[in-house]
Amino acid sequence: MAIATTNPTTGETLKTFEPLSDEALEDRLARAAAAFAGYRLTEPAQRAGWLRSAADVLEADTGTVAELMTTEMGKTLASAKAEAGKCVKALRYYAEHGESFLRPKPADAEAVSATEAYVVHQPLGVVLAIMPWNFPLWQAMRFAAPALMAGNVGLLKHASNVPQTALYLEELFRQAGFPADVFQTLLIGSGSVERVLRDDRVVAATLTGSGPAGQSVAAVAGDALKKTVLELGGSDPFIVMPSADLDKAAEVAVTARCQNNGQSCIAAKRFFVHADVAEEFTRLFAEKLADLTVGDPMDEGTQVGPLATESGREDVERYVADAVQKGATVVTGGRRVERPGWFYEPTLVTGVTPKMGIYSEEVFGPVAALFTVSDLDEAIRIANDHVYGLGANLWSDDEAERQRFIRDVQSGMAFVNGMVTSYPDLPFGGVKQSGYGRELTEVGMYEFTNAKTVWIGPPSGQQGEGSTAGAAAE
Structure with a gap:
C-alpha cells in the first residue's frame, strides 16, 4: 500500500x-538509540511535565487534528474530536500517576534475609509501535504515554493511509519539549518492519492489528528474543437477557456496533438475545440502525461516515452476500450507499449459522449478526465458540447472571449494562x-519496563549466616 492520504469520503488521493x-532509516535508528542513553536518566517528574505540556498542545490542536483524522480515515468529526480528547486525558493520567507507578515497591526484607529489598521498574530502551488506522491518534497514544513516562524511546510505524496523523504525533512530542528523537515516526512500508524489529537497538515491540500481522511480528520477535504486546482482532459478544432495559440496550447496541463507522476491534459484532425478548429487541435494534444518518463525516449531523478503504467495503459486502446466499436474512441495510466514497448502510443480519463467514470472522464495518438463544448458558457457549476473546457485553439486572457471565465468558474485558470501551x-x-x-493503567506501563529485584544486605563486616540463606536455597 502506498503511503498516502486518500479521503474515503471522496476516494481522492490528496497527498503521497x-x-x-x-540510509534515512538507519539514521533514525541511531538517533533513537542515542536519545535513550540520555532520556533514561531523566527524572519521572520531568517526564510528567513534558506529558502535561503534550496534553496542552494537543488540547489546543484538537480541531485541526480531528479534521486531519476525518480526512485520512473517515471517522465522523465528532468522534475524531472525542478521540483527541481521550488522548489528552491519557497524557494527563500518566503525568499525574506515572511517578507513583515508578516508585520502588518495597518487599519484606526480613523474609529474604536483607536489610532492604524492593522492586524498581526501569525502562527497556527503544520500543517499536506498529499501529492501525482505525483510531490513528488513540491507538498510538495508548503506547506512547506510558512508554515515554517510563523512560523508553518510541518508534512509530503507523498505517500507510494515515501518514499525516503519524507525523503529527512526532511533532506533538517535539513541541511539548521532549528531548530530540525520543519519539519518531517512521514512514516505512510493512516490508521494512522486520529489519527494524531485528535491529539490536530495538528491544521490544507492540502491535495493534490483524491476526496475521500479529503472527508475523511475534515470530520475528520470538526469533530475536524480544518482548511483544499484541492487541489483535475482536468479535465481541453482546448478550441481552429478559431483565434488561431493552430500549436502552438497543440504543447502546447501535453505538457499540457502529462506533467509528463499525471499524473497531472492541465493537460489539455478535448479538445474543434471549428468545423471550428477541422479537422486541430485534425490532428496536433494526429501527435504531435504520434511523442513523450516513453521510459526509465532516457534517455535524452525520452519525456514520465511510469505511476507510475501498477494499474494506468490498470485504463487508462479501460477508453479507455470503450470509444471504447461505440462508441469512437482512433485516435492515445490506447495501452500499450510492455516492462517491466508500459508504455502507448500517446492517442487521439474522439467521446466522456456522457455515457463514460472518459467524467466525471479524466483520470490520457496520454489520451486526443477531442470534436468538434459549438462556445465558447457550449465549456464553456460542460467544466462546470463537477464536477471539477481546471484550464482552452483558445486559442483565440479575446478579446471578452477571456473576456467571464474568466468570465464564472468555474475554479480556467484561462490561455489564454498558458497552466495552x-x-x-x-x-x-x-x-x-x-x-x-495489556495496555493502559500501571499494567500497560510495566509491559515495557524491567522489574528489577534489589536485595541489600548488611555491611560486609556485619554479615552473618542469614545473608547466604537465599543463595543456599536456590
Missing part, C-alpha cells in the same frame, strides 16, 4: 509520501487470538 530510504484507568487487552499483554 516517499518511504524512508535505507477503554479507559486510561483500566487494563486493556484480550485472550485467545485477540493477543496478549
